[in-house]
Amino acid sequence: MSHTIAVIEGDGIGQEVIPAAVDVLESLDLDLEFVEGDAGDAVKEATGEALPQETYDLAADADATLFGAAGETAADVILPLRDAVDSFVNIRPAKAYPGVDAVRPETDLVFLRENTEGVYSGHEDDLSEDLSTLTRVVTTSASEKLAEFACEYVDDGEGFSVVHKANVMRKTDGRFRDAVVRVADEHGVDTDEVLMDAFATRVCLDPEQFDTIVCPNLAGDVLSDLAAGLVGGLGLLPSANIGDDNALFEPVHGTAPDIAGQGVANPMATVLSAAMLLNHLGYSEESDRVETAVETVLAEGPRTADLGGDADTEAVTQAIINEL
Numbered sequence: 001m002s003h004t005i006a007v008i009e010g011d012g013i014g015q016e017v018i019p020a021a022v023d024v025l026e027s028l029d030l031d032l033e034f035v036e037g038d039a040g041d042a043v044k045e046a047t048g049e050a051l052p053q054e055t056y057d058l059a060a061d062a063d064a065t066l067f068g069a070a071g072e073t074a075a076d077v078i079l080p081l082r083d084a085v086d087s088f089v090n091i092r093p094a095k096a097y098p099g100v101d102a103v104r105p106e107t108d109l110v111f112l113r114e115n116t117e118g119v120y121s122g123h124e125d126d127l128s129e130d131l132s133t134l135t136r137v138v139t140t141s142a143s144e145k146l147a148e149f150a151c152e153y154v155d156d157g158e159g160f161s162v163v164h165k166a167n168v169m170r171k172t173d174g175r176f177r178d179a180v181v182r183v184a185d186e187h188g189v190d191t192d193e194v195l196m197d198a199f200a201t202r203v204c205l206d207p208e209q210f211d212t213i214v215c216p217n218l219a220g221d222v223l224s225d226l227a228a229g230l231v232g233g234l235g236l237l238p239s240a241n242i243g244d245d246n247a248l249f250e251p252v253h254g255t256a257p258d259i260a261g262q263g264v265a266n267p268m269a270t271v272l273s274a275a276m277l278l279n280h281l282g283y284s285e286e287s288d289r290v291e292t293a294v295e296t297v298l299a300e301g302p303r304t305a306d307l308g309g310d311a312d313t314e315a316v317t318q319a320i321i322n323e324l
Ligand code: NAI
Pocket: 013, 017, 068, 069, 070, 071, 072, 073, 074, 078, 234, 235, 250, 252, 253, 254, 255, 256, 257, 258, 259, 264, 265, 266, 267, 269, 304, 306
């Protein structure tokens, strides 16, 4: 079966790491058709819009989207793009690969972050010169949907941790916690509960006590970045935004203006995002092969400067393709 992949490079190193990941996907000889769309600062400068309607439609209509990063306009691009693919969960693995100088080399975590509500629902107001407010939205339905996904995601017998702050935000995080735990119980999936502040300490001291973490939107954003710090940096972290019929894959990092244009960005976060894309489309064997190729290159191949090497983006990409 043929699949259409929307490819949106965006700004900065997005224009370097996305072509690298597309090269890796093309080397697999699958029936994938790539369609390109523009988004980001440069498009806004030229047209007044950071995310043109055609690009939104491209993502909405494709089987999957591969996105790089946008600069100043990041929020105007990525939030509507997540909406275009109707994404209810953001999957963020944080795994320390062998051979990488990680703060906690034993880290192997996956965050399943609620991707539609919480404090990111967009309900902010200035009520007076002195006062701004934010409405935090939590629904049982979105919490249950995330929990259903989490139950399918974890392997048989392996449970997940529910990270929240329901001791203080009793109604909103209380609703989230109750819904997630109830769905897990119905599926016979074990859960343990950890308050999000305590989680931040415990994951730094001993990441091995956690595997899959299910959490509200902002907690997932912050705690997954914290975990990124444990595993050796942003150049290696992929992510997936999953919807019912669609999905978008992107590195966790941004446009890296300090190194953009030099051809030295680490393509691995985006290549690993492409591996998640393959898995999502049913190419699980190819997905495993791509991840293994990245692992092999990390262990014994060329490296970019962020990992202490002096290879450029192209050399690392070619090394990954050679391993395939
Ligand atoms: P950043 O992730 O772009 O860069 C942080 C640091 O990590 C920099 O020193 C950079 O060189 C390094 N780095 C990041 N990715 C790398 C890679 N693949 N290889 C080697 N080194 C890498 O975050 P920063 O500097 O906070 O943001 C820069 C711009 O990116 C901002 O305009 C921000 O709005 C945007 N951004 C966009 C995102 C998106 O579109 N999803 C996400 C995060 C930031």
